[in-house]
Amino acid sequence: MRDTLTGSRIRERRQIAGMRQAELARRVGISASYLNLIEHNRRRIGGKLLVDIATVLAVEPSVLTQGIEATLIAALREAAADAVGQQAELDGLEEFAGRFPGWAGVLAQMHRRVVSLERTVETLSDRLTHDPHLAASMHEVLSTAAAIRSTAAILADTQEIEPEWRDRFHSNLHQDAERLADSSKSLVAYLDESDSAGDHRGVPLEDVEAFFDANGHHFPLIEQGGPGAEIDLSDLDSATAKSLTRDFLDIYAADARAMPLEDVQAALAESALNPLQLASRFSVDLATVLRRLAALPDGYLGRPTGLVVCDASGSILFSKSAPGFAMPRFGEACPLWPLFQALNRPLVPIRQRIVQLGRTAAVFDCYAYAWPQFVSGYDEGPVYRSVMLVRSVEDVAQDEQAVARVGPSCRVCPHSDCKSRREPSILSEGF
């Protein structure tokens, strides 16, 4: 069977290498437009040209023809970066993935599972602190357990106990056992519900984000000029979630009109990512550019991107997760995020490379910008909002930018000497 995706892989590897299409074309002696056709799988490629392209991209030709997926390589890199006390041979990473694709897949899968489990721990920890329903349920379970423990110990340890006390304690034990069974079931059902598709967590913003996640943060109907009002919101339970989603879709539609997808694609093909340049080219503010970049389909930017929007109080209004970038479930993020730094310097574009401490210690490029949400009248101060685009960094070693150390939120941040810490971390050494 003829491989039809070699062009896509070339494009993927070129973007990972941060190389412009024109530059790659020049180095292998073909025109940019011909390379464009190849990258969109509209021209077959093989022989010397394939070898030349592979050489420039510093990969084996088989990587382009057989396709070691970039996601697998990225996952292996993350696994290597997270390894404690083990130095992986990064130079041989692609050779390893090429020679032992099965083992490489297993390793990547295990790493993803570890990351997912860590996220679950963070989420549960967040919930224990902030979720009133969960706190009340835990209190109920522990109080009942305390009653059972005391009563059972009395019955077991007391040599002579009056029959009326004994009968009463037996009855209490029975009653408490029933209660414990009920409250445990209800607690488990609540926790299970939160991970299911039909989630009824009662937090509208989470429903909104789940809706956007389910759609990949991209809405072809709106991109084609259709009205956002036609998007089906029937999966959303509450009127609040529907209303919030409608508001975010309106913003999405306005951004899409200001920066049409094809034009953005063309701009990105011409030069490396530069949000300020895009703002100038499309005559829009930087906030629009950052939101728009986060709404592009997978692959447009080469690396995964996330987005966070907050208001002047620091409350997170909207987020799109980026792999490896931990976001707290109920706000209360790390105050060192560029998102919040931008609020201190409204209208000043901020670009900062950060390492998010924690088990993964992942590195990201962040672009942040705070803009006035509205101006209500003369002599009245504007209320600002802030937006941050988060973009994972592939090769940290080659970069010379200063890297700021930030956390996800204090509870799951290992930076014990942080002057901005609000509360102790639950992470112990070696966690």
Added chain:
Amino acid sequence: MSRKVLLIEDEPNIAEAIRFLLTREGWQVETHAEGADALQVIQGASPDLVILDVMLPGKSGMEILRDLRELEDMQGLPVLMLTARGQSRDREMAENAGVSRFMTKPFSNTEMLTAVRDLHAQATQS
């Protein structure tokens, strides 16, 4: 002379078990299950020791303790606090509020009796 303990706990079966244990130890046990009027009940009962749950209807045990320690004649009253949350910051909050001993549910009967004996012994020595 009989020693009196005031047990403020809204969970009836825990209250019953503790009442049984302490009565056998020679304590006179009074129970109360509301947070809102707990301060007045403590003042009215003049107990030798208070066992106070944190999560109570009407007013939290932490607030009751803070208000109690503001009263001049209640500074030295031993207070054993019970909670289902044993995190360090809860413990710290209770210590700042003036707790004498902090105990996390579920506790053993021996722990409970030892704590009550220790607290009473310290109070009578001082």
